[in-house]
Amino acid sequence: MKIELKKSGQHNRHKDVAAAVVWTTSGSLVSAGDDHRVLQWNETLDDASELINLKEEWYPTSVAVGPNPKRSQGDVFAIAFDDGKFRLMAQTGRIEKTVEAHTGAITTLRWSADGQSILTAGEDGLMKVWSRAGMLRTVLAQSAQPVYGAAWSPCGSRAIHTAGKHVAVVSLKATAKAETWKAHDGVVLCVDWGAASNLIVSGGEDGRYKVWDAFGRLLYASTPDLYPITSCRWSPTGDAFAVGGYNSVRLCDRAGWSYAVDKPATGSVYEVQWSHDGTRLAGACASGDVLLGQLVMRSVSSPRYVVTQTGPATLIARSIAANTDEELDFREPIVKMVLRFGHLVVTTATQCVVYAEDNWLSPSTIMLKAPAVAVTLGRSHIALADKTDTITVYTYDGKTASTIKPPHAQSDRFSATSIAVADDTVAIIDHRDAKAVRVYDTQSGKEMGKPLVHSVEISTILLDQGGASLDRCLAFVDKNRDLCIVQVRRSQRRAEKIATMVSDAMWHDDHHMLATLQEAKLQLWFYPACAFVDQDMLSFTKQGVVTGGDLGKAPYLTSFSGNTCSVRRADGASMTFSVPPQVAVLQSHTSRNAWEDAIRLCRFIKEDALWACLAVIATKAKELNAAEIAYAAVNAIDKVEFLQLVKSIPTAEGRKAELAVFSGQIEEAATTLLQAGLIYRLVDMYIRLFDWDKALDVAIKHKTHVDTVLASRQRYLEGLGQRESKAKFVQYSQSVEVDWDDIQLKIQQALEAEKQRPGATPYV
Amino acid sequence: MDEENTPVTVAGMQFDELSKIRVLDPEKHEQTEELGEECRTFLEKINSFHTVMGGFVELVDRLAKAVDDEKMKAIGARAAVDSLSKKRQSEEQLLQAMIAEKRAELERLQVEQDSLERVIQDQDQFITTHVMNK
Known part of the structure; x- marks a missing residue:
């Protein structure tokens, strides 16, 4: 992945420092500079028209775009100035309201995701929240040092701000205590909180950028650059962020390691902003230049193909075995691409194109009503969350299976980790109460039972793909990093906690197997549902994978299919590990009720883990003879005796x-x-x-x-x-x-x- | 006739060889003539000196201008060299950054390759232990 950067021309650029850039609701790029002009740029950045002419003594510092209550009148710009005032201005330049907000300059102004409030921070060390009409709601924070950067939390109930070398998270609820931690060795200049990733990125005068989780645990610290980091921003997709410094724009993975760095000769990049779909990046530079970057070289891979984006609307699918390339062209720029379960799903602004892995010539095309914000794949279905807060489930041949409109949904908070889809079930983390998961039927789109409510906030949900519908297992990781599984299609939903300190988890593409990353170790669970049958076997049916070295602080799983499992290490290296193939074979035997074959396989392989799996699966299927043999093989005499007792009934x-x-x-x-x-x-x-x-x-x-x-x-x-x-x-x-x-x-x-x-x- | 005692002589006038009447005595006349001649030559010389000098001054001026130009050029070149080294430095920094980036990428790929090789090993081992020994 990298960014193809383009600089505005000499004659178009701001005649003085460009202070801020912002994307309007309609997706055009607007910049404000110390030459008292607000410019609107065209798609290719080679022409700019003056949108608003500011007064001579007004120096803009930050610009945000908010929704206009009267939709027909275009956007409302909130422009912050160095004299401590911010003004709400219509697109026509008419001043709706002038607000005296801070003493000294306002450094940052951010509109909340729901468009209801505005956050400002100033050199006076204050951070304030305003209504969208410009009425003061609260003074959120007071610090001794100027606040250079501030951002809303994903749910909008908290905000983060910088204060000297520290950053602080404050809650809008007055009772909650602020959490403050030292973030950098130099003054912290910028901070951002990703809506989709729920991670924090900060940059400071020490030339480092750092990634934190929502509790302030350090996940990544970069090597120091020669110059301060002046801007940072999460991509709306949550899988990457951009960092701006002196003559540099860097694109980083969510884990922190850098994909690519670009060195435009533009002086410090004071602000970076992603377009709403996360495919383009804009920057405001000290030289007065405005930067526009296009995300290219994004790559997704499966065991058989690597698909790489070569241009805004072109992909190349390379077959790994045959080493042949297939070029795929699209009518519009590509927004998202996902490759899993033998299918490539590509979305553009108006279309979703689905290719089967072996058939690149005749894809099925789905017309979208609104741009997709998150794409999640299941073995036979695609779940697409879009801007209208709706999730539509399609089959791979492009037919609509169902439409789900979850209550309280907020489109910018949908992400691949908050939606899970399987053949029969769709699960979604509730947006108002992150402790709850709503479960829907894939075919009818109806909610099944009451939401599943956990004791703490849930961060990731996953549905297993193989197995019977009644045994459909939802695995979720909560904010304490505990992993629980629950059989969601049963009337009695019993959540079993099976692991702690889990940073990521993934189900196998075809079988009921789970891979987890615990304390930087890869763990395979050959039959996690034994938590519902025989908890004692849980430890028998899991296996740590020898990773040959540390996986780093925040590794994540990229694939778990066939006989391999891939992990993206904290430094960005992708590591592949082999998964014992016998478990998959065993599970396919047992799913056919071929118990004799299953026993023969276990006798041949002679592994306790395999016997334990068989014991549990057979017990679950009430196949008592097979279970007895299997329990005997793992020396569980008590269980054997119990089974004999059961047989006598x-x-x-x-x-x-x-x-x-x-x-x-x-x-x-x-x-x-x-x-x-x-x-x-x-x-x-x-x-x-x-x-x-x-x-x-x-x-x-x-x-x-x-x-x-x-x-x-x-x-x-x-x-x-x-x-x-x-x-x-x-x-x-x-x-x-x-x-x-x-x-x-x-x-x-x-x-x-x-x-x-x-x-x-x-x-x- | 005695030349000395002609009335013209008496009046201080004389005749020259061509029998033209002369007020000055021929010797003085000759000297005067000579002086006049000399003066003219002198004037001519001065004039020619002036032109020569003019040319010379012009030349020197031209030279000075050329020197100045060269000097400016030299200063410019020196500045350019100075800035070039700075530019090179920043270019070097940029390249170093790119190298670091590429190196990191290489390391990543190396790790990936190693892990894939291990997968091959694992699979080979699986085949030998479970398939070949059948």
């Missing part, structure tokens, strides 16, 4: 209930038994779980085995040497006669009756 419902108890699904077990009318089993189950109240309730309700419960309770209390404390038990033990021999007889009768049931079939 004469009814299928009884076995099902027992296995449900085994995997902790008590309610499911209870429903099964109740439906089958196996009351003794139900009472017995509650007794074994020491859930005395429930056992007694069931017994009373069905008027049977009340004495069994009471007797068991008595024996239990005697064993512990305690007295009866439950009022209900005291009451019933007075009215009910307890005779142990009688109870034994009744139990025998119940078991005998179960055997004689019409549906009773012994397990074979």
Whole structure:
């Protein structure tokens, strides 16, 4: 990835320092300079027209564009000046309002994402929030040093500002305490908070730029440049950011390492701004020049193809094996490109073009109603979030599967990590409450059940692609970096935390396998759903991958398909690791119910991890013989004995209930038994779980085995040497006669009756 | 007739050889003539000296101008050389930055290649242990 930079010509540029650039809502570039002019540039940057002529004594420092309440009248410009005032101006140059905001110059002015408020920071060390009409809302921060840079948090509830060598995050809620940390060895000059990435980038006089997470943990620090870093800005797509310094514009990956650096002879680059689609970059320079850069050489790859963007609207797909190139041309500039699941999805402003990997000649084209802001791929579907806050799900042949309009959605906060799509399920992180995930059906677009609510904010969600629909697993990483999985299509959604300190996770493209990055180590989970079946096997079915060296501070996963898993290291190097192929083979055997083949495979490979996987999968499928063999192979004698016990149960419902108890699904077990009318089993189950109240309730309700419960309770209390404390038990033990021999007889009768049931079939 | 005692002589006048009447005595006349001649020559010489000098001054002026020009050129060239070295320096910096960038890229690719080679190794090993030994 790199940026092709273009400089404005000698005669067009500002006659003095260019102080600010901004993209208007319609996507044209506007710049303001110390020559008291606001210029609007054409697409190619070779012509500029004067939009607003400012008064002689007005020196603009920062410009932001906000929505006009009356849409027909174009944008509203908020222009900050060095005398501490900012003015709201119409496109025509008419001054709507002049606000005396700061003493000394205003250094930064930012409009909030929802367009409702304006953030200003000044040399007087203050940071203030204004309504969009220019009424003061709050003074957010006061510091002893001038504030050179400030930015909104993605949700708009907090803001970050610089103060000397420090940066501080302040909340709009008055009660919350500001978090301050030392960011640089020199004065911090610029700061930005990415809406899509939720990461912070800062640059300072020490010539370094640094990437932080939202809690101020350092993720990356660059090597020092000779000159100060004067500007930095996240791309709206969240996967890259730009850094401006003296005679330099740098393009960096979200992890911090630099893709490319450009050295235009323009003096310091005071401001950089991305276009709304994140494909172009503008810069305001000390020489009065305005820079315009086009993002090119973006590249995506799959095991078979590497697709590289060579021009604004051209791609080259290179086959790795055959080393042949296929050139793909588009009518409009390319905005996004994603290559996964054997398909290349390219979006432009009005189209989404889908290629199958082997068929570059006849793509299917989808016309878009609004520009796409995020693209997420599943094995058979594409989820496209667009500017109208809507998510549309398409199949790879271009047909619309469903349209989802999540409540409270905010288009600029959609990203590939906040949407997940699988064959049957679409999951979306709620925008108002990041603790909640909304789950939709892919085909109907209807929300399934209530949102899944977690205890803390969720940052990344992923859906597994393989397996049965009922077992669809959502994995999510929360803000504490804990990884949880939950079976979203079940009525009982039980989230199981399976790993901590997870920086990234990814499901396998075809199978129920998960790759995680924990404390810079790559971990493979061969069957994470064992958290829902047998937690003890979780540690057996995971495997650390020998990465041969440190993966650095913030590595992320780029692909997990076939027999390989790729990781992008913190320094930008892509590393590929092999994934044992036997797990995939095992899973394809078990999905066909070919248990004999699966056992033969495990015997051949002789690995505990594989046996453990088989044990769990077989238990889940109620394939008790295979499970018994597999548990025996991993020396889990207790489980083998348990399975033998289960096998001795004469009814299928009884076995099902027992296995449900085994995997902790008590309610499911209870429903099964109740439906089958196996009351003794139900009472017995509650007794074994020491859930005395429930056992007694069931017994009373069905008027049977009340004495069994009471007797068991008595024996239990005697064993512990305690007295009866439950009022209900005291009451019933007075009215009910307890005779142990009688109870034994009744139990025998119940078991005998179960055997004689019409549906009773012994397990074979 | 006695030349000495002619009335003309008496009046201080004389006749010359061509018998023309002369007021001055021929010797003086001759000297005067000579003086006149000398004066004329002198004037001519002065004149020619003037022209020569004029030419010379002009030449010197031209020379001075040429020297000045050269001097300016030399100063310009020196400045250019100075700035060139500065320019070279910044170019060098730029190239160094580019080299660092490329080196980082190379390292990245190296790491990628190493990891891919390890994948080949792993796969070969898998094949030998599980397929060949069958």
